[in-house]
Amino acid sequence: MIRKSFWAALAAATLVTTGGALAQQGPVKIGFVTTLTTPSGYIGEETRDGFTIAMDQEGGNKLGGVAVELMIADDGVKPDVAKQLVERMMQKDGAKIISGVIFSNIVAAVAPDVVKAGGFYVGPNGAPNNMAGADCHPNYFIASWQAGTQSDMAGLLADKIKANNVVLVAPDYVAGKDQIAGFKRYFKGTISGEILTKLGQTDYAAEITRIRSLKPDAVFFFLPGGMGVSFIKQVKESGLQNTALLAPLTVDDRIVESLGDKAMGIRSTTFWNWDYDNAASKKFVEDFKKKHGRVPTTYAAQGYDTARLIASALKAVGGDVSKTDAFRAALKKADFVSIRGSFKFANNNHPIQTWHARDVVKNADGTYATKTAELLFKDYKDPYSAECKQP
Amino acid sequence: MDFALFAEQILNGLQAGVTLFLTAAGLTLVFGIVGFINLNHGTLVMAGAYIAAKIATVTGSFWLGLAVAVPSVVVLGLLLETSVFRRLYHRDHLDQVLATFSLILFFNELARIVFGRLPYQIDKPALLAGAVHLFGDLYYPIYRLAVIGVGVAVAIGLWYLTAKTKLGMLIRAGSTHRNLVGALGVNVGRLFLAIFALGALLAGLAGAIIGPMQAVEVGMGENIIILALVVIVIGGVGSIRGALVASVFVGIAESLGRTLVPYLFEKVVDTSTVTFLSGMFASTSAYVILAAVLIVRPQGLFAGKV
Numbered sequence: 001m002i003r004k005s006f007w008a009a010l011a012a013a014t015l016v017t018t019g020g021a022l023a024q025q026g027p028v029k030i031g032f033v034t035t036l037t038t039p040s041g042y043i044g045e046e047t048r049d050g051f052t053i054a055m056d057q058e059g060g061n062k063l064g065g066v067a068v069e070l071m072i073a074d075d076g077v078k079p080d081v082a083k084q085l086v087e088r089m090m091q092k093d094g095a096k097i098i099s100g101v102i103f104s105n106i107v108a109a110v111a112p113d114v115v116k117a118g119g120f121y122v123g124p125n126g127a128p129n130n131m132a133g134a135d136c137h138p139n140y141f142i143a144s145w146q147a148g149t150q151s152d153m154a155g156l157l158a159d160k161i162k163a164n165n166v167v168l169v170a171p172d173y174v175a176g177k178d179q180i181a182g183f184k185r186y187f188k189g190t191i192s193g194e195i196l197t198k199l200g201q202t203d204y205a206a207e208i209t210r211i212r213s214l215k216p217d218a219v220f221f222f223l224p225g226g227m228g229v230s231f232i233k234q235v236k237e238s239g240l241q242n243t244a245l246l247a248p249l250t251v252d253d254r255i256v257e258s259l260g261d262k263a264m265g266i267r268s269t270t271f272w273n274w275d276y277d278n279a280a281s282k283k284f285v286e287d288f289k290k291k292h293g294r295v296p297t298t299y300a301a302q303g304y305d306t307a308r309l310i311a312s313a314l315k316a317v318g319g320d321v322s323k324t325d326a327f328r329a330a331l332k333k334a335d336f337v338s339i340r341g342s343f344k345f346a347n348n349n350h351p352i353q354t355w356h357a358r359d360v361v362k363n364a365d366g367t368y369a370t371k372t373a374e375l376l377f378k379d380y381k382d383p384y385s386a387e388c389k390q391p
Numbered sequence: 392m393d394f395a396l397f398a399e400q401i402l403n404g405l406q407a408g409v410t411l412f413l414t415a416a417g418l419t420l421v422f423g424i425v426g427f428i429n430l431n432h433g434t435l436v437m438a439g440a441y442i443a444a445k446i447a448t449v450t451g452s453f454w455l456g457l458a459v460a461v462p463s464v465v466v467l468g469l470l471l472e473t474s475v476f477r478r479l480y481h482r483d484h485l486d487q488v489l490a491t492f493s494l495i496l497f498f499n500e501l502a503r504i505v506f507g508r509l510p511y512q513i514d515k516p517a518l519l520a521g522a523v524h525l526f527g528d529l530y531y532p533i534y535r536l537a538v539i540g541v542g543v544a545v546a547i548g549l550w551y552l553t554a555k556t557k558l559g560m561l562i563r564a565g566s567t568h569r570n571l572v573g574a575l576g577v578n579v580g581r582l583f584l585a586i587f588a589l590g591a592l593l594a595g596l597a598g599a600i601i602g603p604m605q606a607v608e609v610g611m612g613e614n615i616i617i618l619a620l621v622v623i624v625i626g627g628v629g630s631i632r633g634a635l636v637a638s639v640f641v642g643i644a645e646s647l648g649r650t651l652v653p654y655l656f657e658k659v660v661d662t663s664t665v666t667f668l669s670g671m672f673a674s675t676s677a678y679v680i681l682a683a684v685l686i687v688r689p690q691g692l693f694a695g696k697v
Contacts, residue, residue, distance in 0.1 A: 039508075039609055042508035042509055193653065194663070195653075195669070195670075196669065200610075202605040205406065205407070205646065207649060209396060209399050209400055210649065210653065213396050225510065225608070226510040226608040226611075227606075229512050229606035229608075230606040233512055233606070234604065234605070237532055238532070239522070258511065258512055259512060
């Protein structure tokens, strides 16, 4: 009798645990592998802080009404570290959704592993060219932008300001060369020089001397983080004051805060800015400011929209990520109100979105901030989508 | 290329060279005389830059920042020597590399916690702002000229110290006959401490004066330390003179190369090849010089001469 009831109890217990797994009673695990250390650490910090605002707005640790567990880890800009982290999160912790990655070269290292293992990659930042084109995948989604687009737009911006003689500056690595290629896509004027610098370079005196000798009417520079701060500082102190400075997304509000009046006059491109006039954007900026005491950058916005995209899909499947087809269809539908105003996916699962120019202005209180300027392109679909074979 | 452009690149190279020299001088003394590889030396530069930038931002005075940063870095250097480095002198170089590398990670994280992730930028002091007209088309920032001046002054000061003072005599003796100096009854521990203090002083000075020229950020030390290591090997380990010549040589070669290469090639080959060549040159010139010196004179240009 005792023996019988023991087996019955065990059977009941087994039933409960397996039943629990089927019904997904535990929180949905989301692996967030991002860059929090190294000089680029502020980018991951912004992205994470934006992402978690979406969870806070639902009362904490929830997305789309479904309980989630966000597992945050730092990759230190090392692809091998990121690969190990993703493997552990998927195999040991059972995460099916991976997000958070900042750098394109790390996306290229981890995203194929994620989709091959049947998981979903929902990217908040980096988006290498090949994965928008021939190597696109139905489980690979980018909530931010295709990496080259910001410079495609800078080329358009250079045309708009009628720059005729432009010098391009970028660090000597894959993303730097991609940005230079992007700038050339639509730019109609002359490019009198292309300067590739050392990655992490801090002194640009020699480059600036060369730029001055080429007498350009605009300089386009893709120098993220501290590199940009050093470059702009040195440009402003050289004889280049009257040359227009054009940048892609890299001149964000935290860089402007760091540069102060030296950022004045720099024109950049963006898909969103903190001053966007729609209800969703205003709510996000207000909540972000309240929690962190600073204006959210575009990286924070990307993190926030990534979270809201995931939330919309989780809601559609009631938190059951094992319904793979339904979850994929829900992600693709992107049924959420984006802070950008409009948002939909192209065939390559990269956003079709509107781009604006962006200026730096001085506030009444003496601080400096970015400001949305003229329209550059409405509903832009990145050119790589043509090479992607999925519908 | 006209003469003004050429002269400007020489000045740029000179300025980059003397800044590098301030870091390399301390490194080469410690490596050559104490026999200790201190990868963490770049951290002292970063500390000098952060302290100077923070004080300059808060008080608005660059000079106050400079005045506080340099002694603070000396104190930091002395603390490191007495608490950590001293215990590593008798270990082999691999242990020293591992220990000082771990200190880099520690101090980078500490800087991130204390100063935040955003790069700092500080303005030049009003006295040294603006540019001065040298000749023809050549206007050069006064601040960079002042940096060159500081470098020259430090070089003269170090020459005086090594050639004319008792400490300098011990340094010269220590660079070639370390054990004998100890055997003759000189307090080697104190000599090493003095060398560390001197190295830290120069590193702190380097950090404080590069602040107004570039971004002050976590990890800036590593960028500097790699080039400084290249320079001290070119110059000959332990040789201040070698560090000076090699620093200025590398500085001018890099700076001229970055403009001369595109200038020479842009008429011969297409733009993308020019970009490729000059990019390659910018990233590798210091190492090419290093390789050439190692083939011709593996002990370094001024080995055995302080």
